[in-house]
Amino acid sequence: MFYAQSPKKTGLPREVVKWLQGLDLSMYPKNVRRDFSSGYLVAEIFSRYYPQDFSVHSYDKGTSLSAKQRNWSQIERSLQRQNLHLMKEVIDGAIHCKPGAAELLVQEVYTVLTNRRIRDVQGPEWDFTDQEYQELLPTLARSTASKAIKNNLRITELMAEPDINTNQRKAEVILHRHLEHKAVERVLNPGRFKVKREKANLGQLAAKNLGLSSHGDECFDSPSSKDTTSKLCSSSTWSGAAVSFKEIKVHQPVRRSLVSC
Numbered sequence: 029m030f031y032a033q034s035p036k037k038t039g040l041p042r043e044v045v046k047w048l049q050g051l052d053l054s055m056y057p058k059n060v061r062r063d064f065s066s067g068y069l070v071a072e073i074f075s076r077y078y079p080q081d082f083s084v085h086s087y088d089k090g091t092s093l094s095a096k097q098r099n100w101s102q103i104e105r106s107l108q109r110q111n112l113h114l115m116k117e118v119i120d121g122a123i124h125c126k127p128g129a130a131e132l133l134v135q136e137v138y139t140v141l142t143n144r145r146i147r148d149v150q151g152p153e154w155d156f157t158d159q160e161y162q163e164l165l166p167t168l169a170r171s172t173a174s175k176a177i178k179n180n181l182r183i184t185e186l187m188a189e190p191d192i193n194t195n196q197r198k199a200e201v202i203l204h205r206h207l208e209h210k211a212v213e214r215v216l217n218p219g220r221f222k223v224k225r226e227k228a229n230l231g232q233l234a235a236k237n238l239g240l241s242s243h244g245d246e247c248f249d250s251p252s253s254k255d256t257t258s259k260l261c262s263s264s265t266w267s268g269a270a271v272s273f274k275e276i277k278v279h280q281p282v283r284r285s286l287v288s289c
Contacts, residue, residue, distance in 0.1 A: 039131040041146050044138050051076050054084075057134075064130040065122050066091055067099035070137060074106070077141050081106045093184050096123050112140055117156075124182040126156035157202075159209070167213065167220065176206040 039060055040048075048057065053072055057063040064070060068087050075082035087102065088095040100119055107113065114136055121129025135146050157180050162170050171179060180202045186195055214221045 039128075040134060043144070044135055044146065047138055047142065048073075048134075060134065061122075061125050061127070061130045064133060065125050066096050067103055067123075070133070071099065071103055071106075073137060073141070074103070078106070078110055081109055093123075093187055097188070114140070121156040124184045124188075126180075126182070127158050127161065129156045157205070159205075162209075167217070171206070173203055173206050177202050 051073060053069065055063070055069070057069060066089065068084075068089050071082050071087045072084050075084050082103075087099050090096075100123060104114075104119075114133070118129055118133045118136060120126075122133045139145060158171075177199050181195070181198055185198070189195065
């Protein structure tokens, strides 16, 4: 199959793009994040190598969360029969259209099927957030705390895992990371935040406290003066970055159809 027009930028290495073009797929992935989230194209790729275990006709082309979950559940069962494995974190990120997840997924599928390593591929440090995009924006245009949570906690994640405590922890991690980045900006650009070097104001104290790691209740040594060292625990940071979730039940009125049966 000849693809008349390929995307200008797919986020994939050249060898992976050429590999995809040679598979004679039913459609070319113009939007990698969107087109690979359902799992249909992934199943079609595997069907080129394992036609007996990956029957394309048994997969759904829909984009709903239920269709995605059914497709990926079937893919994982077929992979187990072939003793193949894809990272669960990458699959979840692709399902929820997280930044960078689909690109990493395609590269992982490429490696599994061709036994070829891709150069310059990042490792487990992928966090599937929009941080890379935020760094490209001017400082004034970057997300606020609430916008950061909205951008990095997808509605499909809430639907797939409706547990309030789990979603609260996810939101707290996003908020904590956002505050850490703000603290770094404050240190790197003291003039913009009007931080005075002579006196330790609240902004500087907040920057020091937010410079901690996001790991639960670990403690770290942080120099508080020239000769003294004080113990600072990340629990203090978490106390200032708390997110509360509350379930709201809405009773919708019964709608009566105007058309008689």
